[in-house]
Amino acid sequence: MDFHFSNEDKKTLKEVRSFIKAETTPELIAETHKLGHIYGGKEGRRFIRKFASNGWLTPNWPEEYGGLGRSAVLNAAIREEMAYASVPVVFVAAHMAGPVIMHFGSDEMKKEWLLQIARGEIEFSLGYTEPQAGSDLSALDIRAVLKGDRFIVSGQKSFNTASHVADYHWLAALTDPDAKRYHGMSLMIADLKSPGIDIRPMTTMAGWQTNEVFYNDVEVPGKNLVGEINHGFFYLMSALDYERMYPLAAYEKVFDMIVKYAKETITGGQPVSKNPIVRQKLAQIKIQLEANRLLYYRLAHMVDHGQIPNYQASMQKLFATETAQLITNTGMEILGPYSQMKEGSKHAVLSGQMENYYRTSVVETIYAGTSEIQRNIIALRGLKLPSK
């Protein structure tokens, strides 16, 4: 075993850090915050194109597709750097859809899409969830009917985050409604500007927007089908395994803010950090951050050894998101009533960020599979427990 970054990776990470430091403007941070850390806004796009021109968005992709031919470990580490810096961190095209296209897409599809993705020129949004298909993605209802060289798509998606700023929809749709469960679904790429698509905002309690996406006889070119028709559910499962690689560094930054606050804030005549209960709680988070780091890089190790992370991705997502909620709740406890002050409010501390992260962290254990779904996967795939 070896738990170090290579010297080459360390050097690249140093460059990434100084790039991010130099290029992160207050406007970019404000936009990222407003969009809920997804990519697609004006500032984000400007930043990412420059960033991606170094190959850093997809460092583990082959050079012919705009990567650097480097390791997944480096990719994972760069994502952590971005998350820590509060720049956009959720990249559907580069980190979820891209790997699936690489694995299962035709050569034509790879040529058409991967280079644009690697350069940060286009972004996808996930088109999985529907009103009746949340945890059970096999219950999709949206239909895609093949007519000649195109699909005609009709139906409704919900909770499709980033659809209002992304360029394309990574769409799961039924192509054979009569097939057995899991065998009638296909994955395809739909242009979100297509006639017949109607995007309506759903506002979250964290203040940012997700969307309902309505399809009304929308034409999607047949060549945009990913892999084989009716194999979509299995591609989607492997895309989810990538999606579940969860960089926790945005919350690690919140943790570091809380630690600093505890050092600098005096209550009862001494720094908060002298309180033994506070020390125990913050040390526990530090420990969980370390455990999460090891689970996270294990996924990268697996990718570098030709494996698709499986139950291991569920475990890391579960562990990371529960740790995220522990961090935000502990922060609320330590800041006390000040934690509730919103940004710009009189008496706000830490720029009023605590309550914002506390609200946002609610959804972390829900999207990309709830904690219950993750535990199901760990039990069924990791421990091979029976399903009935």
Place this chain on the structure above:
Amino acid sequence: MNYDFTSEQNILKESAHKLLAKECTGQHVREMAEDEQGFSLELWEQMAELGWMSLLIPEKYEGSGVNFFDLSIFLSEMGYHCLPGPFFSTVVSGGLALLEAGSDAQKGKILPDISNGRCKISLAWMEEEGRYSPEGIKLGARKKNGHFILSGKKLFVPDAHVSDIIICAARTSDDLKSITLFLAETKAKGIRIQLLDTMAGDKQCEVLFDHVEIPEENILGELDRGWPILKKVLLKSAVAKCAEMSGGAEKVMDLVIPYVKGRKQFGRPIGAFQSVQHQCANMLTYIETMKYLMYQAAWRIDKGFSFEKEASICKAWASDSYRKLVALGHQVIGGVGFMEEYDLQLYFKRAKAAEQLFGDADFHREWVARGMF
């Protein structure tokens, strides 16, 4: 980065597993818990012959070269099979203290004997306060005619009753941190050892030092400078203990998972119920996090990197996680797991014993906090 064992390490693991599966059965573990010596000399000699005791010892002292990571693989297997006896106190705590602070003469005399299985050691640290702190050490050592006279009482000393040497931490000045380590021969005049009856049947002793005369050359390290040595030994021993604990946790999984697959209620295996599946998923998460934290700390020790933070992190996490994992195991297995004849009880007891050794979770969280504040 690499999360895999080398093929040599896989072979080490398999060979240790094979021997202990044969020689260290649940029956053997139960017998040794009742037995006064508490271990099988035959198995001890077999392990020595296979070189298990030489893993931390440099070649010039007849060891096989210092390899903490490989040792952790063996310790995991020992934890898996609940190996009773003085291996840990001798090879890990004793060996580490000697390696850390021993003079050439002391190392030359004792390390080859550890390596060959001829010498057993115990580290006498705790006293009535029951804490790992310099303040808790009251046993005094007074200098007289080129000797030190040790008087006082040590508690919870592992395997002292079968040890040849006791490393005794004694107070040598009023300054709180002035602790000195002494190598005391167990048969020295004035040492009295009493075996304590414990929950897990592991052998802990009360060791009375009644004006025990120890020559100055038996000081391990320097006078008054024993505490930093103890601290290092504590942290490395904690990592080694985590290796045992993660092995024990693996065995608990091997008891629980086949059971929930086979046991039927309401017409189906209980492992098909999501309430049971989720407990099992939590167990797997505990064990995998424990393992990687432990391997990372062991790897850092091996490479000579700083390891103090990682050691405390892994012992704090393992102390809580192993106990919780066993508790979940008990919960999903139900009444059968509560029976004395079922092996789960062995791990329940050892999880608590291991949790309290070399600092529990609260203790190590405080040490982690000291690194932060």
